[in-house]
Amino acid sequence: MPDVAAARRLARRLRDGACAVAVARRWSARALKGAALLGVCCALCLGTGPLGVARAAGAAATAPVQAGRPVVPVPGGVPAPPRASPPGFDPAPAPPGTTASGPVRAQPARMPFYVATRGTTTIYVLGTLHVGDPVDYPAGQPFRAPILAALAASPTLALELSPDELLVSQDDVSKYGVCRRDCLPGLLPEPLWHKLAMRLRGNPAALDAIKKMRPWLASLVVETYDSLSAGLQTEYGTEAQLQNVYLKTRGKIVGLETLPQQMHAFTGLSLAQQREMLAQDLVQTAAQNVADVRALHRLWRVGDADAIAAWQAAKSENLARDKRVSDAIDNKIVYERNRRFVSRMLQIAAPNKPVFVAIGALHLGGPKGVLQLLRQRGFVVEAG
Structure with a gap:
């Protein structure tokens, strides 16, 4: 909302007020070479909003706080952000080191984890967060034993x-997301552009950089900006941690969708839909968005996919400026991709050859989520 490092780095540069000239120079050299999405989050997919990018990276991560958005790596390198937490941020407590009976073993986050079976075919499904906290993955045991x-x-x-x-x-x-010129002000209604400019008024370098983005990419950058402000880190995204474990003994890692398919989730949005995405990111203050990132992180640590889906549904209802347009965005970025994910899972899975699937946690629960789609295909789905 997987490797969303580029998006996170850009947002860090935007937040820290790094030199806009360097960003523009880098972009003008790369503008027509192409770019990348992670499977967003966007979000913050957890995905979500990409650069969770995951209506979720995103991881989408995330990660972006909108549900299920792929987390998009955004052009431009950036220095590391300051580690200090913003005012009002309540970091996850560090595990106690010792008790009277000796050292205390840190426990990994529970995470949403499910086992889907149909006959001798097994699909393990893990809901990911594209950014995280070091305490989520203790060094001695980064994941629970069943995972x-x-x-x-x-x-x-x-x-x-x-x-x-x-x-x-x-x-x-x-x-597809960066213009050669300052295109964003002309693509937005004046009140929306003014609202975005006010959000970034203390950071002229960030404002100059975002002017060259199309609305869908600007939306993901705003989400990423808020995710970073919550104190979560890309290197502790679930996908990165999973690969650290998996590649020690195995090596076959595949994608559930292709890069063109994932890019089309954004490039296929109408201008009205892109504007709605960005408008939703600006409904709340930055501090309120940071609080939502932390709330999602806490729900993910508990590991109940349906509770996460219910939380996101309530949040989406509150943020939608135009419900019809907002629903169309959800269908494009979340539900169409859910169906694609499940179709691909069934292609990969085979009797007596389990497949382990890791996707943004906001894709799992609810009546249109991946778990329910698997049930409709005849799978018995149980919490792992």
Whole structure:
């Protein structure tokens, strides 16, 4: 909302007021080379809003706080952000080191994890968060024992986007999301542009950089900006941690969708839909968005996909400026991709050859989520 490092780095630069000239120079050199999405989050997919990018990266991560948005790597490198937490931020408590009986073992986050079976076919489904906190993945045991056992039993790990496509994906983001000139002010209604400019008024470098983005990419950058302000880190995104574990013993990692399919989730949006995306990101204050990021992180740690879906549904209802347009965005970025994910899972899975699937947590629960779609295909789905 997977490797959303480029998006996170850009947002860090925007937040920290780094030199806009350097960004523009880098963009003018790469503008037509292409770019990349992660499977967003956007969000914050958890995905969500990409650069969770995951209505979720995103991871989408995330991660972006909108549900299920792929997390899009955005052009431009950036320095590391300050580690200090913003005012009002309540970081996850560090696990206690010792008790009277000796050292205390840190416990990994529970995370939404499910086992879907149909006859001898098994699909393990893990809901990811594209950014995270070090306490989510203790060094000695980054995942719960059932998750580690499922990884060990699976010949294939399936992510939203394959690592190979992720490597070449950033150019497509530049190609389809970045303009050669300052295009964003002319693509937005004046009140919406004014609202965005006011949000970034303390950071002229960020404002100059975002002027060259199309509305869908500007939306994901705003979400990423808020996710970073919540103190979460890309290196502790679930996908990155999973690959650290999986590649030690295995190596087959595949994607559930192709890069063109994922890019089309954004490039296929109408201008009205792109404006709605950005408007939703600006309904609340930055501090309120940060609080939502933290709330999503806490729900993800508990590990109940349906509770996460219910939380996101209530949030979407509150943020929607035009419900009809908002529903169309959800269908394009979340529900169409859910159906694609499940179709691809069924292609990969085979009797007695389990597949381990890791996708943004906001794709899992609810009546149109991946778990319900698997049930409709005859699978019995149980919490892992």
